[in-house]
Amino acid sequence: MSLLSARGLHVTFPGRRGAPPARAVDGVDLDIGAGEIVALVGESGCGKTTLARSLLGLVRPTAGAVAFDGQPLGYSSGALRAYRKRAQLVLQDPSGSLNPRHTVYDAVAEGLRIHGIHRSERDERTAVAEALARAGLRPPERFFLRYPHELSGGQRQRVVIAGALVLEPELIVADEPVASLDASVRGEILALLLRLRDELGLSALVVTHDLGLAWNIADRVAVMYLGRVVETGTVESVLTRPQHPYTRALLSVLPESEGAPVVLTGEPPDPSRIPSGCRFHARCQLLASGEATPVADRCRGEDLPVLPGGGERSVACHWVTTA
Template sequence: MHPGVTPLVEARDVHVHFGTARAVDGVSISVMPGEVVALVGESGSGKTTLIRALQGLQPVTSGEIRIRGAEPEWKGRAGRRTFHDPGIQMVFQDPTGALNPRHTIYEIVAEGLRIQGRRDDEEELVATAMARAGLRPPERFFSLYPHQISGGQRQRVVIAGALVMEPSLLLADEPVASLDASIRGEILALFRSLVDESGLAVLVVTHDLGLAWNIADRIAVMYLGRIVEVGAVEEVLAEPQHPYTRALLSVVPGRDEKPQLLKGEIPDLRNVPSGCRFHPRCPLLQSGLLPEEVAARCVGEDPGRIGLEEIRAAACWAVAR
């Protein structure tokens, strides 16, 4: 899709199954250098499992993962293979929980370096990473403990702990969901400026479409283990094609349109509906406006997976592809 550029990370038809639960059920996604991709979905959509797989912590059942165009260095036996790539770092939802209360901020930020056995220029690297994460002057925070700083600063410490490894990709799982609304903007602005200034890429998992609008270049919408719609943020959010994306967008507070409430909750991953997995809740199908042959396909035929090559797509029989 970006000819000549190697994606930082590329997942092709990745499956992660837990027994009969298909948490990730054939997902393809890529992140290019210098872009922010938002992976949007509700809890139970498999988005957290997917990014754990991209990070190498979650063994995949099948499918292919490539890091900067190459196979990662797999460890462990078949079926339980994991990998670690210092170029991919993680930012967590709950910064308070992600920081060991018994370690100082300095020790927390330096932890990655110490694990990698890099000790020579540790202090300089730690200070630089903290300054990049907006903790200035860094020295002021070195000997403090997590409980002595605010929630927003804790999230900056988590980010600094990732930046110290000089990653090319940050995976962020709901990075502002547990923060006060007023702090949210600052942390998001930090992500955007890291991307714009140093060519870092970010894959951010969120349920918040406003966050995608705020900082993301591309968006992928996930439902029940599959990506159901992808595209540039402006296009997807201005003209959503998949009925699920439309419904999600309609319930964003403060919008003028009437909220399109879906019935019930996201089904259990162990009981993925046949046909289109969204059909039991699909307002379009329920409206009865679909031509009969399309409606029949919705119930009986899987609309398939969205491939890596597709720039703008929706996995929906009612949408012409």
């Protein structure tokens, strides 16, 4: 049974000044198993952050349902409070996540206090020290009285991770966890997430635009475009044998890829103007080159089903399914 699952998830935001509503998430099934790391990848504006926030209960879906450990997610204040102790968010900007007026100790202990986990001062100190040590800040007592401006970017991100770990969650949702860090530090943070999975059995959803990051950390990958997952499967199957033309385009710009990068034409994704048929058809390099001419009418007019949320390899593409 999946630890976290979404079924038929939709998130729609009202349009401005009479504009059509924005369908940020437009039908998604997604499963995350216990101890599994799933990478959710796609370019900016594809809806991946909105999907992640809806999975955490921070954005209430317009339709569909989220379940955690087999139980439907409730949206009362009490239900969300209990859920957010078990599922924690790690944001991409550690500087923005930390109050500059709070010490490292207070930043990590804040979760314990918010959730009313009553501990003696000694127990709280022990819990904070253990969380900092697990996040790789050793000896932890050395960091207690420091402020965020006294830390490096990598150390600040570790403090944010420690603030999540202090509540002993079962799931971490990391939104671009290394995007703001120097290249020399990114590997350390990714190695930390893998170690936490191995030592604590943590599950994780890692939201990223970087397929190289997904390759290094994920067990499974879901590629998202314009509000919907268009390709999913194990990281090896998707990233070594990409089938959807959008996935191929994303992979083509990696330094280690062979051949010329694929330059996508047309307008970038607009969730208020989702086209009929395949939502990628206006920018598809296979249609533009004529390779997909036999299925061109289907691409432009026939909708594709929502992909299953489990681990099986799936692709939402008329050309792939008929080839």
